Amino acid sequence: MKHLRDKTLLAGLDVGTSKVLVVVGERHDDGRVEIIASGTHPARGLKRGIVVDIETTAYSIQHAVEAAELMAGAPLRGVYVGIAGAHIRGINSHGNVAIHHSEVGARDVDRVLDAARAVAIPTDQQVLHVIEQEFILDRQDGIRDPVGMTGVRLDARVHIVTAAATAVQCLEKCTERCGLEVEGLVLEQYASAFAVLSDDDLDRGVCLLDIGAGSADLAVFRKGTIQHTRSFETVSGDVVTNHLALWLRTSSYHAEELKIRHGAALVEIVPPQETVEVPSGGERAASKLSRQNLAAEIRRCYEYFYELVATELRESGWDEALGAGFVLTGGGAKMEGAIELAEEFFHAPVRLGLPTALGGLSEVVSNPAYATGVGLVAYAAQQTPPARARWYARRKSPASGAPLWSRLRGWFEGHF
Ligand SMILES: Nc1ncnc2c1ncn2[C@@H]1O[C@H](COP(=O)(O)OP(=O)(O)OP(=O)(O)O)[C@@H](O)[C@H]1O
Ligand SMILES: [Mg+2]
Structure with missing residues (x-):
């Protein structure tokens, strides 16, 4: 039997607000990782992406895991787990050190990274990632790996x-x-990026927005690495559903059904004569609703979402730096017309983020709601060679020879 410890299988666990998803990848002899199985189960016990009931959440995870194991034909022992929500904080930091022997050594890199991460973290928070953005040696910036270069001052x-x-x-x-x-905890939008973004997106500047059921998680990438992160509790599929339920005076269940089956975020893509039946929440008879009116209401929700995103980008100074535009992913990005509306709104290229980075099962790699799950597998694949791409930062510590992640994990496990 194959299992995770022999490193042929890699598994990602995405505990979302609406569904728990397990994605399994298999590493081939040539180093390629391919998605071979997935398992999903409706999520219970979460609120806006955060576990509020351990027993019920564990029950959902167990079911999703069993489904994935059945499909993979092997038991899972370890998983990379996604984490997101409004409690996440992302900060940019920097540090600098003097280089004593003019040539930068591995120890200098470790020292400068220690200096960069020496920031005050509130006691109720713990470090998930310290992601290297760039090194600056004297005046030369944009350096990925300074070891062997000469200079007097190194910044990270x-x-x-x-x-x-x-x-x-x-x-x-x-x-x-x-x-x-738990083999690793990964910020969900960071994981999603591994599944849906190209090297070109990362270099030119891109805003990734994962619109889930309970929150939307944003990440800005530029110069090949992550620059800014933010989570919005008021941007989500549930916000649209709850708004429709109130507006139509029906149940959330019926509103969700209507939204997914008949919803659109652009009025002009819906034929004017089409109507849908709205079941009432109680004794009242069902009513008829023009699909165009439904679309107009959904458009308002998505415009509000995009406005919040635009404000965040403006305030953080990243609005001018997005040469590759926007990539929308997560289940909320599947809304018909949401991509076109975003293009109109942001005056920038926008595309749907499909998790195609690894290839494999078509029902998985063609579903934006699976971006985080696939991304977790892609992230896991990065933790052991061979590396797929260059942008995930320097993984090897020349000093210890250990992958950066395991050093970080060791570091933050000590802080639990
Ligand atoms: N075809 C569709 N059109 C519009 N919305 C959709 C469609 N399919 C799914 N959704 C919405 O996507 C959301 C679920 O997305 P997703 O599976 O990415 O969320 P999640 O990962 O469970 O939640 P979160 O990441 O917020 O914790 C739901 O709100 C659902 O209504
Ligand atoms: Mg999600």
């Missing part, structure tokens, strides 16, 4: 991602209750 810029310690512990508890080892 990093993006530090922290999460609420309680949210991390709940997620770990749920996973471990299902007999699975």
